[in-house]
Amino acid sequence: MKTIKTSNVIENFHGTMVADPYRWLEETGSVDVIEWEQALKQESEQYFLESNTRSIDKERLTDLWNYPKYFVPKKVKEKLFYQKNDGLQNQAVLYVRENEVEKVLLDPNHLSEDGTVAMTNYSFSGDGRYIAYATSTNGSDWQEIRVRDIETGEDLNDVIKWVKFSTITWSPDDHGFFYSRFPEPGTVSQEDESNYNKVYYHQLQTEQAKDQLIYEQPDNKELMFSPLLSEDKTYLCLHVSFGTAAENRFYLKNLEEDGPIVKLLDEQDAEYSYITNEDRVFYFKTDLEAPKGRVIAIDLERPEKENWKEIIPEQEYVLDQIKYVKDTFVITVLRDAQHGIQLFQKDGLLKEEINFPFIGSLTELSVNRDEAELYFGMTSFLHPTTVYKYELENGTLQTLAETNLLFDVSEYETTQVFYLSKDGTSIPMFLTHKKGLQLNGQNPVILYGYGGFNVNITPSFNPAILRWLEKGGIYAVANLRGGSEYGEEWHKAGMLEKKQNVFDDFISAGEFLVKNNYTSKQKLSIMGGSNGGLLVAACMVQRPDLFGAVICRVPVIDMLRYHKFTIGRYWIPEYGNAEVAEHFPFLYAYSPLHNVKEGEKYPAILIATADSDDRVVPAHAKKFAATLKEKANPSSTMLLRLESKAGHGLGKPTSKLIDEWADFYTFLDKELV
Numbered sequence: 001m002k003t004i005k006t007s008n009v010i011e012n013f014h015g016t017m018v019a020d021p022y023r024w025l026e027e028t029g030s031v032d033v034i035e036w037e038q039a040l041k042q043e044s045e046q047y048f049l050e051s052n053t054r055s056i057d058k059e060r061l062t063d064l065w066n067y068p069k070y071f072v073p074k075k076v077k078e079k080l081f082y083q084k085n086d087g088l089q090n091q092a093v094l095y096v097r098e099n100e101v102e103k104v105l106l107d108p109n110h111l112s113e114d115g116t117v118a119m120t121n122y123s124f125s126g127d128g129r130y131i132a133y134a135t136s137t138n139g140s141d142w143q144e145i146r147v148r149d150i151e152t153g154e155d156l157n158d159v160i161k162w163v164k165f166s167t168i169t170w171s172p173d174d175h176g177f178f179y180s181r182f183p184e185p186g187t188v189s190q191e192d193e194s195n196y197n198k199v200y201y202h203q204l205q206t207e208q209a210k211d212q213l214i215y216e217q218p219d220n221k222e223l224m225f226s227p228l229l230s231e232d233k234t235y236l237c238l239h240v241s242f243g244t245a246a247e248n249r250f251y252l253k254n255l256e257e258d259g260p261i262v263k264l265l266d267e268q269d270a271e272y273s274y275i276t277n278e279d280r281v282f283y284f285k286t287d288l289e290a291p292k293g294r295v296i297a298i299d300l301e302r303p304e305k306e307n308w309k310e311i312i313p314e315q316e317y318v319l320d321q322i323k324y325v326k327d328t329f330v331i332t333v334l335r336d337a338q339h340g341i342q343l344f345q346k347d348g349l350l351k352e353e354i355n356f357p358f359i360g361s362l363t364e365l366s367v368n369r370d371e372a373e374l375y376f377g378m379t380s381f382l383h384p385t386t387v388y389k390y391e392l393e394n395g396t397l398q399t400l401a402e403t404n405l406l407f408d409v410s411e412y413e414t415t416q417v418f419y420l421s422k423d424g425t426s427i428p429m430f431l432t433h434k435k436g437l438q439l440n441g442q443n444p445v446i447l448y449g450y451g452g453f454n455v456n457i458t459p460s461f462n463p464a465i466l467r468w469l470e471k472g473g474i475y476a477v478a479n480l481r482g483g484s485e486y487g488e489e490w491h492k493a494g495m496l497e498k499k500q501n502v503f504d505d506f507i508s509a510g511e512f513l514v515k516n517n518y519t520s521k522q523k524l525s526i527m528g529g530s531n532g533g534l535l536v537a538a539c540m541v542q543r544p545d546l547f548g549a550v551i552c553r554v555p556v557i558d559m560l561r562y563h564k565f566t567i568g569r570y571w572i573p574e575y576g577n578a579e580v581a582e583h584f585p586f587l588y589a590y591s592p593l594h595n596v597k598e599g600e601k602y603p604a605i606l607i608a609t610a611d612s613d614d615r616v617v618p619a620h621a622k623k624f625a626a627t628l629k630e631k632a633n634p635s636s637t638m639l640l641r642l643e644s645k646a647g648h649g650l651g652k653p654t655s656k657l658i659d660e661w662a663d664f665y666t667f668l669d670k671e672l673v
Contacts, residue, residue, distance in 0.1 A: 004036065004626055004629060004630065005024070007020075007021055007022070007023055007024050008021075009021065009023045013560065013578055013584050013588070014584050016584070016588065018560065018588070020561075022623045022627065023623075025623050026565075026617075026619040028611075028617075028618075028619070033622075036626075037622070040625065040639075040642070041642055043640075044641055047639055047667075048663055048666055051666040051669070051670065053665070053666060053669045054662050054663070054665075054666040057467065057661075057662045057665045058658060058659070058662035060467055061463070061467055061658050061661055061662055061665075062088065063406070064407065064463040064467055065087065065088060065463045065464075065654060065657075065658055066087040066088050067087055067384065067403050067406070068084065068085065068086055068401075069084065069085040069092065069384060069403070070083075070384075070385055070387050070401035070402075070403070071083035071363075071364070071377070071387070072363060072364035072365070072366055072375050072376060072385075072387055073366065073375050073400070074124065074368075074375070075366075075371075075373065076124045076126070076128040077126075077127060077128035078099075078128075079096055079097070079098045079128050079150070080096070080097040080098070081094065081095070081096050081097075081105070081124065082094075082095055082097070082387075083095070084401075088655075089115075089654065090109055090114070090115025090653030090654045090655055091107075091108035091109050091115055091651065091653060091654075093106070093107045093108070093109070094106040094107075094108075094119065094122070094133075096150060104153075105150060105153065106131070106133060106148060108135070112137075115654070115655060116137060116138050116139070116645045116646070116651075116653060117135055117136070117137050117651075118135065118139075118650065118651020118652075119133050119134070119135055120134050120143055120651055121134040121143070121167075121168060122134070122168070123167075123168035123169065123170060123177065124150075125174040125177075126170055126172070126174050128150065129149065129150055129151070130147055130149060130156075130174070131147070131150055132145055132146070132147050132168045133145065133146060133148065134163065134168065136647075136650055136651050138612040138646060138647055139613065139645075139646045139647020139648060139650050139651060139652060140614050140647050140650075141164040141566075141567070141614050141615050141647070141648070141650065142162070142163070142164050143163045143164055143166075144159060144160060145158075145160035145163055145166075145179065146158060146159055146160075147204060156204065156205060157205065158202065158205065158206070159208065160179060160181070160202060160208050160211075161184075161208065162181045162182050162184055162185070163179060163180070163181045163182075164194075165180075165226075166179045166180045166181065166226065167179070167226045167227055167228055169227045169229050170229065171201065171229075171255075172229065172233040176202050176204050177201070177202055178199060178200070178201050178202075178229075179200060179202065179227065180197050180224065180225045180226065180227060181197070181198060182194055182195070182196065182197055182198075183195075192221065194566060194567050194570075195221040196216070196218060196221045197224045198213060198214075198225070199213075199215040199216070199225045200214060201214055214227075214236070214253075215238065215251070215253075215261055222243065223240055223242060223249075224240070224242075224243075225238045225239070225240055226238065226239040226240075227239075230252075230276075230277050230282075231277060231324070231369075232277060232278075232279070234254060234255060234256055235254055235255060235277070236252065236253045237250065237252045237274055238251040238252065238253075238261070239273075239274070240268075242268065242573065243569065243571060243572055243573050243574075244570050244571055244574055245268070245573035245574075246287070246454045246488060246491060246573075247268045247269060247270055247271060248268065248272055249263070249265055249268050249272075250264050250274065250284070251263050251266075252264055252282075262300075264282070264298070264300070264303060269288065270286050270287050270288035270289075271285070271286055271287045271288075271488070272285075272286050272288075273285040273286070273322070275295065275323070275324050280299060280300040281298070281299050281300070282297070282299075282300065283297050283311065283324065284296055284298065285319060285322045287488045290314035291487040291488040291489040292314050292316075292317065292318045292487035292488075293314065293315075293318060293320075293487065294311075294312055294313050294319070295310070295311040295312035295319070295322065295344075295348070296308050296310055297309040310348075311346075311347070311348045312329065312331075312344055312348045313348075315333070317333045317335045318333065318334040318335075318485070318486060318487045319333060320333060320334045320339070320456075320484075321362070321365055323365060323374075324367075325367045325372055326369070326372040326392055326393075328343050328344065328346070328351065328392060329344040329345075329348075330343055330365070330367065331343075332362050334456060334458070334485060336428050336485075337428055337430070337457065337459075337479045338359050338361070338458065338459065339361045339378075339458060340353060340354070341353065341362070341374075341376070343392070352395070354390060354397065356378055358378070358380055359380065359414075359459070360378050360379050360380035360458075361378070361380065361458035361459045361460055362377065363376075363377035363379050363385050363460075364377050371391075372391065372392040373389055373390070373391055373392070374388075374389065374390040374391075374392065375387065375388070375389055375400070376390070379459065379460055379461045380459040380460075380461065381430065381459050381460070381461065381465065381475065381477075382409040382412055382413075382414060382432065383409070383461060384402075384405065384463075385461065386399060386402040386403070387399070387400040387401040387402070388400060405466075407470075409466075411434060412433065412435060412469055413432070413434075413435050414430055414431065414432045415430070415431050416428055416429070416431075419508060419509060419512040420508065421481075421501070421504050421508045422505075422507070422508055423504065425481070425493075425505070427479060427480065427481075427505050427508065427509065428478075428479045428485070429476055429478040429509055429512075430459060430476065430477045430479075431474060431475075431476050431518070432465070432469065432474070432475045432476075433469065433475070434469060437474070439517040439518060440517060441514075441517045441518075441520045442520065443473065443474050443518055443519050443523065444471070444472065444473045444474070444523045444525070444668065445473065445474045445475075445476055445513055445518060445523060445524050445525060446465075446474070446476065446527050446551075446668070447476045447477075447478065447510055447524060447525065447526045447527070448475070448476065448477045448478070448526075449477070449478045449502075449509070449526070449532055450528060450530075450535065451480030451481060451482035451505065451506065451532070451535055452482040452494065452495070452502065452531040452532075452534075452574060453482070453483075453531060453571075453574055454482075454483065454488070455483050455484065455531075456479075456483050456485045457477060457479055457480075457483060457485070459477075464657070464661040464664075467661070467665065468665070471665075474513075474518060474519065476513060476518075478505065478506060478509040480494060480505040480506055480509075481493040481494035481498075481502055481505055482494025482495055482502045482531075495573075495574050496574070496575070496576050496583070496586070497576070497586045499586065499590060500586070500589070500590060503535065503538050503539050503542060503590065506526070506535055506536075506539050507539055507542065507543050507546065510539075510546050510547065511546065514546075520548075521545065521547065521548060522672065522673065523672045524546065524547050524548050524672075525547065525548055525550065525551065525668055525671075525672060526539060526540070526547055526549075526551070527550075527551040527553070527664075528551075528553065528555075529554050529649065530553070530555070530556065530615075530616055530648065530649075531556060532553070532555075533553050533554055533555025533556060533557070534555055534556040534559075536550050536551070536552050536555075537550075537552050537557055537592035537624065538590050538592050540602060540603060540605060541592050541596060541597075541602075542590075544601065544602045544603060547603040548603055548604070548671060548672050548673075549603055549605070549606075549667065549671040549672055550603055550604070551605075551606050551608065551664055551667065552605055552607045552624075553609075554608065554609050554610065554613055554615075554616050554621070554648050554649065555609075555616065555620055555621055555624070556571075556616050556620055557592050557593050557621065557623065557624040558591065558593045558594075558619075558620055558623055559575065559587040559588070559590070559594075560587060560588065560591060560593075560594065561578075562620070563575075563577055565616075566614050566615065566617055567615060568616075575587065592624060593620075593623055593624055593627060596624075596627045596628060596631045596632065597631065598631050599631070599632075600632055600633060601632070601633040601636055602633070602638075603636075603671075604636070604637035604638075604639075604671040605628070605637070605638055605639070606639045606641060606663070606667045607621045607624060607641065608621075608641040608663075609621035609622075609640070609641070609642055610642070610644075610646035610648070611642060611643065611644050611645075611646070612644075612645060613646070613647045614647060614648075615648040616648060618642065621642075622640070625638060625640040637671065639667065641663060643656070643660070
C-alpha cells in the first residue's frame, strides 16, 4: 500500500497540542477516502483468501446456525403473537395464533432481497386489531413506522419517518399512537438532526404532516422522550432522558381530562422506571439511595419526596426488570450476573421464587394481565432460548418452545470464577469449554467484555461460539465494572474519570487466565464491540504484550471527538467531554487513537466496521487503522474489515453474521499460534 496522506490538523486542548493527521478519513465518500478504503479492503480480502480453514468454518457455522429460534410471545385479546426463525432465515418472522390456528403476520424477509431490512420494534393496539411496526434498512438507527391490519394482513397507508429510539404507544381508544421523532432533515443544521426530539400523536389513516404535537422542550434540545401509556390507560407518561445517562425524568399527562404535562420527577437525580399505577398512586423502580434498586410509591396528591412510600426495599441482589400483574410485583433479579424471578405481594412481602432447570439469563419478560400469565425466555452459553409460560393463579410452569440442537452440549460446561482486579476488586467471569479441560496453558481463548453504559453481560447463546468450543477453545466473559451486574455503584465505578477501572478489570482477566494455565499470552484473544471495541483497543494499546490477537468490532476510538459524530453526544454522561478541562486528562490518557506508540509490536488486530453504521461512525475504525499502519512495528498485523449495507449490528441478517464469524475464525486460526 502506498504511503498514506496526512493533514496538518493540530488542536489546542486546554494547553495540550493534539495532532489529528487522519481527520480527512472522517469525510465519508471523498475520492481519497474511497481509494484508501479500497486498498485496505484488498489487503484483508487477500488475507482471507489465503486461508485453508475459512470454507470449512463457514460450512460448519451454517450447520450450527440452522436450528429453530424462538422468541417470547405477547398475548393480546386471545391472540398470541410471537417471532420465530426456522433456522437460516435472515430475519425472524412474526406469527399470530388464534384458536390454535397459526398464520404469518409479518415476514421481514420479503421486505428486501438480501435481508438487510429488519423489523426493529412493534406494538399491538389494545383491541388486537392493528400492529404498528418499525423497520430499519442496512442496520441504520433511523427507522420508519408502518401499520398493518392484523385480520387482512395488509398495510395501511400510514408511514412515519425521522424516528429512532422511539417507543410506540397506542392511545386508549386504539385510533392512533404516540411516538417521538427528530426534525426532518434540512429543517435544522446537520449537527442538530439528532436533537430537538418531540412527542407526537398519529391518528390512523392520516398523513404524518397532520400529526399532533404533544410535547417538546426546545430550550433543552438534547432531551429525548419515550412515551408510554399508564396501566389504567388514563395517563400518557413520558420517560425523559439525557443521552445514555442512567438518571432520567418522568412527566405525565391526564388524557381523560386533556390536562397539561406535569413534571412529576424533574431533577434527574436517579433512575425512575414506571411499573404501574392505581388511580393516582404511581409505582417506580428507582436507584435513589438504593444502588441495587427498590420499589417506591408516589401519590400525585402528595408528590413531595417526604411523602414517598417504600414498598420493596433494596435487596442484596440487583432488581432488574419489574412487571405488575394481579396484585403481584414480578421481579427479575440479578445475582452474580445470573437471572432469577421473584414474586412479591403488593405490600412488598416475598411470595415465592420461580425455579429454573438451568442457570442462565432471561431474554425477555411479558405479562398477560387478563389471565395472570407470564411469558419469558431463558438462555445460557450452551442453551438457545427456551420459552416458558407461568400461571400466577396456580404456580404452573409450562415449556412453550425449546430447541433440540444437533450438537451435544453435554460434553461442555460453564463455570464461574472470581478474580481480583488491579485495585483488589473481585470480578466475576464465566468460562465455557469442553469438560475435562487440561490446564496446560495451550488452550486458545476468546475473552469477551463490554463494561459500560449500565449494561449487564449475562449468559447468552451464540451458535458461533459452539464452533469455537468444538475447535478446543475457551469462551470467557468477564463482568467488568461499568455494567449493571451489581447495581449503579458498579456502573459508576467504571465511567468518566474511573473508566480506567474497566480496562484494569479486563487486563486482570487476561492475566488470571494465563497465570492459572487456561492459556498463554500467544493463545489469548480478546473481543469486544462498540464500547467493547473501545475496551479491547485500549487494552491492546496499554498491554500489547498480553494478547495474541484482538477482534475490535464497530469501536469507539477517538475519545476527543466521539461526541461530534451522529449520536455521540448521547454518551457524554458516560465518557465525558474533552472540551471540558476536567475531562480532557482522563480521556486523553486512554483514548486508543492517541496512545499508539511509535515502533511498538502490537498483537494482530482485526478491526471490523460497517459503512452504514450511524451510531459509531466508521471513521473511528478508519483513523485507528491508519494510525496503526503509520506507527506500529511493520511486523504487526492490522486488518480492516469494512462491511457494506450493514450498520452497528441492528437487524444484521443471518447470512452476514455467518460470513463475519467465518472471517473471525480465519483470523484467530492464523494468529493464535
